[in-house]
Amino acid sequence: MSRPSNPSATSVLALDTGAAATPARLAAGAIGDSASSAALARLNAAVSELKALSIQPLLQGAVNALNAGKPDEGAALAMKALELDERSGFGWYMLALAREMSGDFASSITCYEAALKLMPDHAEVANNLGRLAFRLGHTEVAEKLFRAFLKRFPNHHEGANNLACALRAQMRFDEAVEVLRAAILEDPSHAVVWNTLGTVMAEQGDSENAAIFFDEALRLDPEFAKAHYNRGNMSLALGDPAHALECCETALTKKITEDERQMMLLARSTIKINLGRVGEGWDDYEARLSPHFADVTVFSVNRPRWAPGDDLAGKSLLVIGEQGLGDEILFANVLPDIQEALGPNGRLTLAVEARLVPLFQRAFPTAEVGAHRTLKIDGRSHRFVPFLDGRMEEIDLFTPIASLLRQYRRSPEAFPDRVGFLTPDPARVAHWKIQLEAAPSGLKVGLLWKSNIINGGRHRFFSPFEQWAPVLRAPGATMVNLQYGDCAAELEQARRDFGVEIWNPPGIDLKQDLDDVAALCGALDLVIGFSNATLNIAAACGAPTWLITAPAAWTRLGTDRYPWYPQVRSFVPPAFGDWAPVMAEVADELAKLT
Structure with missing residues (x-):
């Protein structure tokens, strides 16, 4: 196929937010969508030029499947094409897109690398590989890929935006600002660049200037969901949680990917809690457990999950600590209530960070306390409870610890006037x-x-x-x-x-x-x-x-x-x-x- 000779013909997916961190612990950034309708339309046009190849119908079918939101079907067709021609760069690229859409980031990045070797001049592959490396936290690798793209296509605003995101992630703020400043001087009409400049300001604590840049992004593109979301975060930092909630609600009405939706629901949860709407906030807080949330922790426990309203009396309940070490302690505020709900015939099992085991065991002597373990599998965090290996059938119900707050801490008044729930030696x-x-x-x-x-x-x-x-x-x-x-x-x-x-x-x-x-x-x-x-x-x-x-x-x-x-x-x-x-x-x- 013919290769594009200028940046305007090159498909580039911008790291269009790296959304400014909210005061919430779990705020996250969405960094692009390799399967956007525009990107797939360009891919469809490229594949249609491969009419002379025997694998063209399979690749065309893979594009159609991806357009229909069927990544598994797209992956199967791409693999059939690769069985016929394992050196098909487009076959590997299609498989990479399908794997990424399915959330299999480890396989996806391998496929992107194979595609890039076979199509070294195809800018979209290099950009997507950099974007995925960024998503997986390999910011230095992403920086190199974005710099390589900009070397070939200088003054490309989306390439500059992506490079600035990689620099921002490494806290090289001055360099990020200079990259974005050059892009704005070249062409100030791109909302994505103003938005990213706002996130760089926000990272440095300059909420007022960040808000100005987010407002400019929204002036240029009123449908820009992440700019609405980021503007809300700045309103929260500037002491206006009501406006922050309004901005977040607006962002949720725009066209966004499912992982972005879960990120915004999680941010909305903490805004509602900030406004005193605590029960509603905890309900939204469950977004952290959605399989579509980019930073989800998967709890590898094959037992029924506790839900609000479940009767705990006489049951065996496994409670698993989550998030940071400080969060495990903070959320443990609810554990005395859980022991009371279990009653004398119930049994509490606690899985906490290994360094906390002695402290929690002393505080809850009738509970079994052990250490959880977390592993990265295909780019996702999976949390296990190894001390229950072979005994998991003894557990009636399990829950991540923060989910208990949905029932037991639905208002500030529900927090007991109890000084201390852990016991030092x-x-x-x-x-x-x-x-x-x-x-x-x-x-x-x-x-x-x-x-x-x-x-x-x-x-x-x-x-x-x-x-x-x-x-x-x-x-x-x-x-x-x-x-x-x-x-x-x-x-x-x-x-x-x-x-x-x-x-x-x-x-x-x-x-x-x-x-x-x-x-x-x-x-x-x-x-x-x-x-x-x-x-x-x-x-x-x-x-x-x-x-x-x-x-x-x-x-x-x-x-x-x-x-x-x-x-x-x-x-x-x-x-x-x-x-x-x-x-x-x-x-x-x-x-x-x-």
Whole structure:
């Protein structure tokens, strides 16, 4: 077939959002659709030129099947074509598209690679391979593929957009802006480029400018679903959840793929919770379990799934922790209610992150507690419960832990006024009280200032370390390091720039020894920090805790408190990213204590 000689004739699928991360934990980005009607129409035209080939009818049938939304049928026809001619680049390309449509990303990327070797000058194959590599998290590979495309087709706005998405994912924001700026100067009429520029601004915490760029994208293309979605995220960050919900609802009425729909439903869930519509929010939160959600975790448990309203009395229930380690702890707020519902003849089995097993076993001594395990299979996360191998028939029902909230936490008032539901080791608490006597005198304050997870824009919800200066200098307080991960640079900065020595507790791995971390938190006078795994451990164990949280944090459930842990005091900045006032407030309140 003839090959296109200019970019306008080349089929390119843009990474048209990498949607700006919402304040929700699970916000995700859709990055294009290899089986869009426009792409398949171009493919159909290309295949129609292969009339001289014996496999043309099979390839034509595969295109028709993909157009009809039948990827399995398309894959079968593509494989028949490859049986006749294993060097058919279009055969491999068709099989790649079909596998991707079916969610089999690992096979799809292999097929794209085969197609690219046979059709090295076919731009759409290279672009799709880069797009899929991006989706699977191989951002450096995606960057190379997009740069190769732009080398052949310079000034191509969609190629520039895709490259900017890959750079943004690597937090190379200045480079991403320059790529997008050049594309806009070349032609400012493309909504997708303005939208991606908005996501780069949003990733850096510049919500106001991000909103301006999303508005421009919508001016250019009012039907642009992801720009509506992203604009809603910025409204949420700017303190207008009602407008955020309106934007999300509008996005859901536009033409979107099913994985985009599930992403937006998940975002809508946290917006509703932010507005106090907690029960509705938990119902939408089930979108995280849809097989069409790009970041779904598949729970490999061959037992009936619990549903709201199911009678638990006398049953054997398996509850599986999910999402991040801090989330497993947060959602465990509901477990005492579950034990009560199971009654004396019921049996609770808990599958949690391995480091949490001792802490949960002590808190729930009548339950069986073991570690879950997660594996990546064909690009998807699959969670297993290996300690129940051979005994799964003993389980009557199973559920991911957050699903229980649909029945037991449908309003802020449904959260009990119960301080602590996890139990630190009393002997280790006593040990740490003795150890803390060796620290400088004063109120012993545990300090947390960051998360080791910084992808998806999460870094925007943590202030720069230098903003902590007034808190660190509070008179009469001894700061105790609770921060896991590499924090040597911050400890040195506190010593050098603030004149503050943050005391390091001896003989503890703050990332791995979580049972001992819980005991250390129980020995402190106060824990202060942003929401990460350790802060959730401290709060769940009943430690006095001050939480610094973003204005749009959905976990406050639309209240001015933190219902998950009634003893936690929340400090909220006046605007997103405006950390100085809230740090000054925390410092003043700490000075009153000391």
